[in-house]
Amino acid sequence: MIEIKNISKWYGQFQVLKDCTTGVKKGDVMVICGPSGSGKSTLIKTVNGLEPFQQGEIIVDGTSVGAKNTDLPALRARIGMVFQNFELFPHLSVRDNLTLGQIKVLGRSADEANARGLQYLDRVGLLAQQDKFPGQLSGGQQQRVAIARALAMDPIAMLFDEPTSALDPEMINEVLDVMVGLAQEGMTMMVVTHEMGFARKVANRVVFMDQGAILEDSGKDEFFQAPKTDRARDFLARII
Numbered sequence: 001m002i003e004i005k006n007i008s009k010w011y012g013q014f015q016v017l018k019d020c021t022t023g024v025k026k027g028d029v030m031v032i033c034g035p036s037g038s039g040k041s042t043l044i045k046t047v048n049g050l051e052p053f054q055q056g057e058i059i060v061d062g063t064s065v066g067a068k069n070t071d072l073p074a075l076r077a078r079i080g081m082v083f084q085n086f087e088l089f090p091h092l093s094v095r096d097n098l099t100l101g102q103i104k105v106l107g108r109s110a111d112e113a114n115a116r117g118l119q120y121l122d123r124v125g126l127l128a129q130q131d132k133f134p135g136q137l138s139g140g141q142q143q144r145v146a147i148a149r150a151l152a153m154d155p156i157a158m159l160f161d162e163p164t165s166a167l168d169p170e171m172i173n174e175v176l177d178v179m180v181g182l183a184q185e186g187m188t189m190m191v192v193t194h195e196m197g198f199a200r201k202v203a204n205r206v207v208f209m210d211q212g213a214i215l216e217d218s219g220k221d222e223f224f225q226a227p228k229t230d231r232a233r234d235f236l237a238r239i240i
C-alpha cells in the first residue's frame with residue numbers, strides 16, 4: 001500500500017534523508033524508531049506529501065506522491081495523520097473538530113458527519129466529552145479525539161508521529177490501547193514511536209533510522225532478538 005523507494009532529501013547542504021527504501025503492506029503495522037534527529041518525522045511526512053523530497057519515489061495506493069499532477073489534498077484526505085502535539089482546533093468543540101474535515105473535505109452533510117464523528121468518539125471512549133473544547137481535556141483525551149477525527153475520514157492508512165511522547169506516563173496506555181485495537185482490526189499503520197511494548201505487541205516490521213538512513217528494516221522478532229547493527233543494539237539497550 002505504501003512504497004518508499006530511494007528517497008533522499010536535503011535542507012540546503014544538509015542531507016536529512018539518505019536513500020531510504022521501505023514499504024508497508026495493506027494491514028501491516030510498521031514501527032519506526034531511532035535517535036532524535038535521525039529523520040523519522042521527515043520520512044513519515046513524505047508519505048502524505050507534507051515534506052517534499054528531491055530524489056526517489058513514493059507510491060501510496062497506486063498514486064505517486066511526488067508527481068507534479070498528483071492531487072495532494074485528495075491524497076492527504078485519504079491518509080490519517082496523528083502528531084505528537086494533538087493539533088486539534090482549539091476554538092472548536094470536540095464535536096466540531098470531528099466533523100469539520102468530513103464536511104469541508106469529503107463533502108458530507110452535517111448530520112452524516114456528526115453521526116460518523118460520534119461513532120468514533122464513542123469508540124475512543126469519549127462520547128461524554130463531545131461539547132467540551134480541547135483545552136478542557138487531558139492530553140490523553142485530546143490525542144484520542146485526534147485519532148477519532150482521523151478515523152472519521154475513513155483513511156486507507158494511518159500515520160502516527162510519536163503520538164504518546166508528549167503525554168504524562170499515566171495517559172500513554174489509554175492512547176496505545178486505541179492504537180493496538182486499530183492494528184488488530186487490520187488498519188495499515190506507520191508509527192514513529194519508542195514504545196517498544198507497542199511494537200512487540202502489534203508491529204509486523206520495525207525500521208531503525210540513524211542520521212537520515214534506514215539501518216534496519218526487519219521483522220519484529222528479528223529486530224528485537226538479533227538487531228543487525230551495533231547502533232540499533234545500543235539504541236535498544238538504552239530505551240528498553
Ligand code: ADP
Pocket residue numbers: 011014016034035036037038039040041042043
Ligand atoms: P526525528 O523525527 O527523527 O527526531 P526529524 O525528521 O525531525 O528527526 O529531523 C531530522 C533532521 O533534520 C534533524 O537534524 C533536524 O534538525 C533537521 N531538520 C528538520 N527540519 C528542518 C528544517 N526545516 N530545516 C533544516 N533542518 C531541519
Ligand code: MG
Pocket residue numbers: 040041042161162
Ligand atoms: Mg520527530
